[in-house]
Amino acid sequence: MRSDIQHAGQVNTAETTMLRIAMLGTGFIGRFYTQALHGKRAQDRVQIVFGRDARRAETFARQHGIPHSTTSIEQAVRAEDVDAVVIGLPNHMHEAAVNVAAAAGKAVLCTKPLGRNTDEALRMLKAVEEAGVFHAYLEDLVYTPKTLKSLQSVRDGAVGDVLWVRSRETHPGPHSDWFWNKEMSGGGAIIDMGCHCIEIARSFIGKDVRPVEVFCWADTHVHPIEAEDHAVGMVKYANGAIGQFEVSWAFRGGMDLRDEIAGTEGTIWLNHWLRTGIEMFTAGGQSGYVSEKAESENGWLFPVGDELTALGYVDMFADVLSAMEESRKPREDFYDGYVVNAIIDAAYRSVDSKRWETVRLPLWRGREDVDRVGALREYDANHLLIKEEKMPDGTTKVILRHKESGKIIQQTQ
């Protein structure tokens, strides 16, 4: 077991050894996180788990081979043999848990959304930075194998300049009471799922490019709640790129996770959940769990081979815990969570005002000097190329714009 823990949650060692974790929360995400951490021959271990109900916490500990359980967040965080704290608690509890971890000098890994709003997220960022502890924002969906591959392709220039990223997360609604309570969750489908979509788009467009404005529509179509169960928003970036998010707690048919990246030189379409490569029909033989938020256990089903990996949890913890060992920043930290919260706040303001709303970022660490995306293509000394197309009769048609007069002409070759 690791004993060379340095101050401020940072581990100074060249070799990879076991990291010991306090898991706060025994719910839906606590289970996924613990399974990902303990999966296969993984070396890191959850050492203690916090749950508000003692019996449930004990059962969770027994099921996952965790040595200790507690009903005290303080006790879980302050345990001597804990290197890092993972927060898998309802949104309204994130800030208090972060403060306990920061005060104890422990590394802290917080699930999404970081805060219920920008102010909360900024306070959390300041708390961990002032305490000097390692921090990570657990945004699993930027770590799915398909997303990692696509991000690399985009970075290598496969799609040219990224112009538009469309990210969609829809399902019939979340699984616990507190999500539906606007005060506890901070909102509805936008804060719950828009946070994923926004960070996916930021990752493709460039996290150093400032999000400038948001336009968002939202409504409550189906569920008797104060918050929105449906929304579509557009986030405009300083380089002219657009991130579009589509979220719903009213979608029927399971969980729909899709992303599209459109660039000047190419396109990527990702389907993470409803068309994963396994399509199975059962007239009634199948029973039990199929995949997250599947609505049916028979008929046509779309099971997922390895849910933990497909949702990014495995690669996320590999990056975050390695970053902690190597004293480097993980792909996502609290600063990213704060930027996402600022975009979401602008989206909520836009829903009310029905106008584009500025993204208010009291702290911005990215670039200001970005070039506009998109490329003008020169055709000849006098013309710019608008479009070139091979026609059904075998000819090639070019559509050109005269540089000075602006006149648009076509030529067939």
Ligand SMILES: NC(=O)c1ccc[n+]([C@@H]2O[C@H](COP(=O)([O-])OP(=O)(O)OC[C@H]3O[C@@H](n4cnc5c(N)ncnc54)[C@H](O)[C@@H]3O)[C@@H](O)[C@H]2O)c1
């Ligand atoms: N893909 C993802 O990254 C993902 C997926 C699901 C949930 N989440 C996030 O994880 C967090 C928890 O969500 P969940 O789905 O696990 O919720 P959940 O309701 O399944 O579990 C919440 C846990 O917190 C405890 N809890 C609830 N209310 C409490 C209270 N008032 N006091 C003390 N403990 C309390 C519960 O006992 C339970 O252990 C949320 O922030 C949510 O947004 C992230």
